[in-house]
Amino acid sequence: MQLIPDNIDFSAYMNEPEQHNVRPASDWLQDTIDAFYAAPDATPIPTMLWEKSRDRIKFRPGEVSIYAGINGHGKSMFLSQVELDLCYQNERVMVASFEMKPVKQMHRMSRQAYAGREPSIPFLTSLSRWTDGRLWMYDHVGAVEWRKLIAVMRYSVEKFGITQFVIDSLMKCVKGEDDYNAQKDFVNELCAFAQAHSVHIHLVHHMRKGESELKAPGKFDIKGAGAITDQVDNVFIVWRDKKAEAEKKGNPNCYVSCEKQRNGEWEGRLGFWFDIASQQYLESADQHPTRYNIAAQGRA
Known part of the structure; x- marks a missing residue:
């Protein structure tokens, strides 16, 4: 893990230079061919690595997810x-978590990578080496002005x-929470940034308070401006089924619903079982947690 400190002067990255690119459609011939017939040695589009999601959900460049x-549902x-x-x-990957310090994030991720509560010190050391070249964290906790965050992202790409x-x-x-215009502007800038820099952006958001957390929420329960879900790809x-947790009958205790996938062909709901020890x-x-084989991958 590498930290991006908050005391860097990001002023040079505050404004995106305007570009006016009007080009003939034929300029995209090769890209269109590649979309239909990817070369055998082409880099695969990143995905969720669970078997049930691997061929259904892709994290394409130029998109925002x-x-x-509900608060506390994981x-x-x-x-x-x-x-x-x-x-x-x-x-x-760069993580900008304004609700959790980097050490807490790494504590959680280390348990997930180790598949257990207490990773050994040698494993933690190996994981730290392995994340170099793969994982960066913006060292800032608390509110941030969104234009500064965009500047940090430009800096991180460069x-x-x-x-x-x-x-x-x-x-x-x-x-x-009611500044819908600011929410719309921020998400619009994220979408433009993703497209301009050919990156994927993962944005965490909250739900409106419903009648009960025992009822699975939907896309229209997302807090804030409706333009948020309209703009993203x-x-x-993510919904935690507390009834299934209490009954302990072997049913999934967590569901992840893909409510929209603009450039994909699948939408639906996936059930998971959350393992407390490994997180x-x-x-x-009946599946057991799997330890990530970071030693076999080496450094990025």
Whole structure:
């Protein structure tokens, strides 16, 4: 893990230079051919590495994904495992978590990578080496002005070649839960940034307070401006089934719904079993947590 400190002068990265690119459609012939017939040696598009999601959900460059859920239902925890999977696919990931210090994030991710409560010191040392060249964290906790965050992201693309950004959460970047115009502007800038720099952005957001957390929320329960879900490319909702947890009948205790996938062909709901010790999301009730084989991958 590498830290991006908050005391860097990001002023040079505050404004995106305007570009006016009007080109003939034929300029995209080869890109169109590649979309139909990818070369055998082409780099695969990153995905969620669970078997049930691997061929259904892709993290395409130039897109923004939103992860929404009721407070305490594990959206950040789920995304932590996604971050680990992205690193495992040799993506260059920057996490901007304004609700949790980097050491706490690494504590959680280390348990997920180790598949247990107490990773050994040699494993933690190896994991730290392995994350170099794969994982960066913006060292800032608390509210941030969203234009500064965009500047940090521009800096990170130029300095580190980041390909995946994680922002946790939208409400830490926009003052006022009812400032719908600011929310719209921020998400619009994220979408433009993703397209301009050919990166993928993962944005955490919250749900409106419903009648009961025992009822699975939907896309229209997401807090804030409706333009948020209209603008982003992918919408995921993480929901913890507390009734299944209490009954202990072997049913999934967590669901992840893909409510929107603009450039994909699948939408639906996936069931998982959350393992407390490893903090991993498992694909079946009888599955055991799997330790990430970081030694075999070596350095990025």
